[in-house]
Amino acid sequence: MRKHVFFGGKGGVGKTTVSSAYALRCARADLNTLIVSTDPAHSTSDVFDQQFDDDPSSVEGLDGLDAMEIDPESETERHLMETKRAMSDQVSAAMVNEIDRQIEMAHQTPGAYEAALMDRFIEVMREADEYDRVVFDTSPTGGTLRLLSLPDMLEGWIDRLAHKRERAIELYERAAIGNNEPRRVMDGDPILDRLRTRKERFEFAGDRLRNDAAFFLVVNPDELSLRETRRAVEELRSYDLSVRGMAINRLTPEPEPHEEGRGATFLRDRVATERDHLETLHESFDPPVVAEIETRVSEVKGSILETVAGELDIEVRPDPVSSSAE
Template sequence: MRKHVFFGGKGGVGKTTVSSAYALASARSDLRTLIVSTDPAHSTSDVFDQQFDDSPTAVDGVDGLDAMEIDPEAETERHLMETKRAMSDQVSAAMVNEIDRQIEMAHQTPGAYEAALMDRFIQVMREADEYDRIVFDTSPTGGTLRLLSLPEMLEGWIDRLAHKREQAIDLYERAAVGNTEPRRMMDGDPILDRLRTRKERFEFAGRKLRNDSAFVLVVNPDELSLRETRRAIDELDSYGLDVRGLAVNRLTPEPDSDEEGRGARFLRDRVATEREHLEELHNSFGPPVVAEIETRVSEVKGSLLDTVAAELDIDVDRPSASAD
């Protein structure tokens, strides 16, 4: 399996349980493992009965497993403030308020949230050399797909911005009397430098996502979840991203054969419907089914997490080295 493993799926399907179980299985296989939660609900703390923040923290009682929880709102705010500082340094004092207003408006538009999270993803991937495996408990499918599409989209956008900036500086040079100051601007233009740095970061992310990452989709055995999963597979495939498997979560246990009554009849009907969906997942979806996890009565934590980990047929082998 590759170093970075992303667990995605429709909201509420149980991504945190399955990703935490896989991270536990990786750590039990002597891989130094980090699980990263980007879900605003931050259920990772609930699964391990331990509070985490945005710095890697050792999971109590599990050797080789660290966890961190990224707060999407805090990341968006941090991204906003960094952008304000960077832009304010490049404009006159009279323009600072207008720049601040424009940036505030930009961060309320679709994509700002994903852009901030992508920056944090890149930082984690760049700084995680000490780990053999990084497991991402991602946000629901729609947001995740927008997040994963950003490198390809922004690479072209940044290229165009850099080209426009170069043209503007070139025109300024031609209009200036003498070329000392304009040439100094072209050689060390801070805005161009920032754009080129951003482009390199997103190119790095694109390479990591395509060449050093695998995706597992968590799905419940119901029609809505199957539809969402099929769309996710198609879209991930269109980006050249590697979907390794489908983890089917929350299967209904079948009642014993001697059980009768309304409850037992309901469960049998439910099981029959779920088996039809499970058969469809096995037969008409491209990625293989890598887990069939029954619903537990109790919350999945502690020793129950080990039982879920044992039900995952997902490769935990040490990843081979890959080029950046």
């Protein structure tokens, strides 16, 4: 397995559950593991009955497992403040108000949330040296993936901006002849530096996601979830990211053959419907099915989580070197 493992899927299908189970499995196999959750509602804190925040802390009673929780809302806010601060350091006071307004407007656009989240993913990936495995209980989709084309876009932007700055500096120098104005140079131009840094960070993210990350989708045996999964497989593929497997969660347990009555009939019918979906998943989807997890009576935590971890047919050991460049 690659170092970074993402579990995607529609809301509520069981991403947090399956990724927690997989992280547990990795930790049990002596891999120093970090689980990263981005979900403010039900999350790893509930699964492990322990409050986590956005700094990794160790999961009590589980050696080798750390957890952190990122709240995308406050991340977007933090991102906004950070951008404002950086920009106001770099431009004249007169410009600050205008720039503040522009940045605030930009942060209300749909992409802001994804950008903030992606920035945080990049930070986590950069700072994860001490871990053998980093498990994300979400997968980049749509808007976040689109950010992977940011480096190309920024490249053109940086070139044009650099060219304009060059012209401006030339004019500035011509106007300053005779005075002892200090020479303005391109090197160290704060705005260009910032754009270049941003480009490098996103290049790093694209490289890690393509070469050091594996993607899994969690799917429920119903029409809607199948449709969403098909879309997600295509979407990831269009960014050269391939889905390694699908974990089917919330399968209905079958009643014993002698059981009768309304409940048993319902379960049998339900199982039959799910079997059709299961067949479709096995036969007409490219990624292999790596788990078939039944619906439990209660929440998946504690000993049930251990059992679910045992039901995952997802490799834990690091990929052999030769195939990591696939």
